[in-house]
Amino acid sequence: MEKAIVIKNLRKEFGLKVAVRDISLEVEEGSIISLLGVNGAGKTTTIRMLSGLSKPTGGDAFIFGKSIRNEMNEIKNISNLSTQETAVAPNLTVLENLEFMAELYGLSAQEVRAQVDKIIQMFSFEEVKNQKAKTLSGGWQRKVSIGMALITAPKILYLDEPTLGLDVLARRELWKDIESLKGEVTIVLTTHYMEEAEHLSDCVAVMVNGEIKACGSVEELKVLTAADSLENAFVSIAQNQIAYSGNELTDTL
Ligand SMILES: Nc1ncnc2c1ncn2[C@@H]1O[C@H](COP(=O)(O)OP(=O)(O)O)[C@@H](O)[C@H]1O
Ligand SMILES: [Mg+2]
Structure with missing residues (x-):
C-alpha cells in the first residue's frame, strides 16, 4: 500500500x-x-502544517510524495480540512453551502452537480438540504462542515476534533459517516474521546509536548503499557512513563 503521508522531523x-518537536x-x-x-500537545499545529495553513520551522512532510515545503499547491488539490471553525454559512441552506464550496474550488457546473449529489447521499442530507444551516442541530452542522470538506473528493481529510461538544447520539452518527470513508479517504483526526479513537482508528499516535511518544494500533498501545483500556494506556504514555515507536520499545528515560 502507498504511504499517503510521510512526516520527517517536522518542527514548528x-x-x-x-x-x-521534530516528529516523524x-x-x-x-x-x-x-x-x-x-x-497544547501540538495536534492542531501538526494538522495546520500538513494542510498548508502554517509553515514548518524545520523538517518536511510528503503527501503522496509531494513536499509541504514547496509543493503545497498540488497538495491542496488532494487534501482538505474540517475544524470547529470551518465556516458553514448560517443563512445559506445545506444545498447552497455545498454548491458554494464546490464553486469556490472551481468545479465545473457538471462536477458541482455530481459532487453535491454524492455528498447529499453520503450524509443523508436529502431531508434537510433546503433548510438554512443555522436551523440545524450541532451534529448536522458538523456533518455539513465535513461534507463541504469532501466536496472536492480529497484523498486526505484532516478532522480537528470533529465531534467536540456533540451529544452521544450525534457523535455516533458522525462516526458512521467517518467510518464509511475508510479505505477511500486517508483521515487524520484529533480527538479527546478515547472511545472515538478506539472505534475509528487503525492507528493511534500520542503526542506529548510536541513529540510523538507512541504510535501503534489500540491493541499495541494497550499491550505496551500493560493497560486494560486505551484511556489507561494514554495516561501512562502522556505521563511520560514510556516511549514507544513502531514495533519496538525505546527507553528515553
Ligand atoms: N499561533 C500561535 N502562536 C503562538 N503559540 C501557538 C500558536 N498556535 C499554537 N501555539 C502553541 O503551540 C502549542 C501547541 O498548540 P496546539 O497545536 O494548538 O495544541 P493542541 O491542538 O494539541 O491542543 C501550545 O502551547 C500553543 O499555545
Ligand atoms: Mg487543537
Missing part, C-alpha cells in the same frame, strides 16, 4: 515555544489515524 516553533510518522493510504494528546 512559535518564538521560543516549540509546538511540534507514516500513514497508510485509506487508513484513519487518531492524534491524541492533552491540550
Whole structure:
C-alpha cells in the first residue's frame, strides 16, 4: 500500500515555544489515524502544517510524495480540512453551502452537480438540504462542515476534533459517516474521546509536548503499557512513563 503521508522531523516553533518537536510518522493510504494528546500537545499545529495553513520551522512532510515545503499547491488539490471553525454559512441552506464550496474550488457546473449529489447521499442530507444551516442541530452542522470538506473528493481529510461538544447520539452518527470513508479517504483526526479513537482508528499516535511518544494500533498501545483500556494506556504514555515507536520499545528515560 502507498504511504499517503510521510512526516520527517517536522518542527514548528512559535518564538521560543516549540509546538511540534521534530516528529516523524507514516500513514497508510485509506487508513484513519487518531492524534491524541492533552491540550497544547501540538495536534492542531501538526494538522495546520500538513494542510498548508502554517509553515514548518524545520523538517518536511510528503503527501503522496509531494513536499509541504514547496509543493503545497498540488497538495491542496488532494487534501482538505474540517475544524470547529470551518465556516458553514448560517443563512445559506445545506444545498447552497455545498454548491458554494464546490464553486469556490472551481468545479465545473457538471462536477458541482455530481459532487453535491454524492455528498447529499453520503450524509443523508436529502431531508434537510433546503433548510438554512443555522436551523440545524450541532451534529448536522458538523456533518455539513465535513461534507463541504469532501466536496472536492480529497484523498486526505484532516478532522480537528470533529465531534467536540456533540451529544452521544450525534457523535455516533458522525462516526458512521467517518467510518464509511475508510479505505477511500486517508483521515487524520484529533480527538479527546478515547472511545472515538478506539472505534475509528487503525492507528493511534500520542503526542506529548510536541513529540510523538507512541504510535501503534489500540491493541499495541494497550499491550505496551500493560493497560486494560486505551484511556489507561494514554495516561501512562502522556505521563511520560514510556516511549514507544513502531514495533519496538525505546527507553528515553
Ligand atoms: N499561533 C500561535 N502562536 C503562538 N503559540 C501557538 C500558536 N498556535 C499554537 N501555539 C502553541 O503551540 C502549542 C501547541 O498548540 P496546539 O497545536 O494548538 O495544541 P493542541 O491542538 O494539541 O491542543 C501550545 O502551547 C500553543 O499555545
Ligand atoms: Mg487543537
